[in-house]
Amino acid sequence: MPALPRLAPTIAALAALVGLGLTAPGAYAAPETAVHEDGAHAQALAEAVALADQLAEREQTLTALNRRADARDRALVGRRAVLADYGYHGDPGAVRAVLPLASYDVSAGFGLTGPLWEAQHDGQDFGAYAGEPVVAVADGVVTEVADAGPYGLRTILTLPDGTEVWYCHQSEASVSTGQQVHVADVIGSVGSTGNSTGPHLHLEVRTPDGAVDPMDWLRAQGLDP
Incomplete structure (x- = not known):
């Protein structure tokens, strides 16, 4: 082979x-x-x-x-x-409170007495144009939206600690009772309803211990009204 x-x-x-x-x-x-x-x-x-x-x-x-x-x-x-x-310039994620209006003139303050009021003035007046948006100063639940006589159209916002914030003399409300709102949400508009001499927001802050000066309360939240 x-x-x-x-x-x-x-x-x-x-x-x-x-x-x-x-x-x-x-x-x-x-x-x-x-x-x-x-x-x-x-x-x-x-x-x-x-x-x-x-x-x-x-x-x-x-x-x-x-x-x-x-x-x-x-x-x-x-x-x-x-x-x-609305007066807050910090971290948006850490916001706790804001002012109720973006543009206003401070007028009648807390504790005044006189013929314009049935009793002591328990709030702070913010003069503003009619229709100016009013916002929630903090997170809370709307516990009242109603005609409140001399207060005019009033919205009450109740905060988690029980503090009530009253927004009075509004021309209209943008929220309803029981609604959860967040800080800076629009809740109504400036008006002149009730016992009022012109368009303005009458703001009251009522803690469980009684009415307090809204300006002091706002400053305690780190704001400069």
């Missing part, structure tokens, strides 16, 4: 190549080896496609998160501006 050409791999070399999943150039690949290689390539391709899909999904998620973050930042800038209009 003639000798095999020298370039042909030996049986041992072929075994080594097959064991590595490789074949020498021009060498014969057994059908089962070819099927194995095709399966490995298909699996690798599927894994690559799956990885690409995961990366694309993560990129979409990050894009959505960035958009929400941008929207939140824009809202935060707007919220900061609103709070600044």
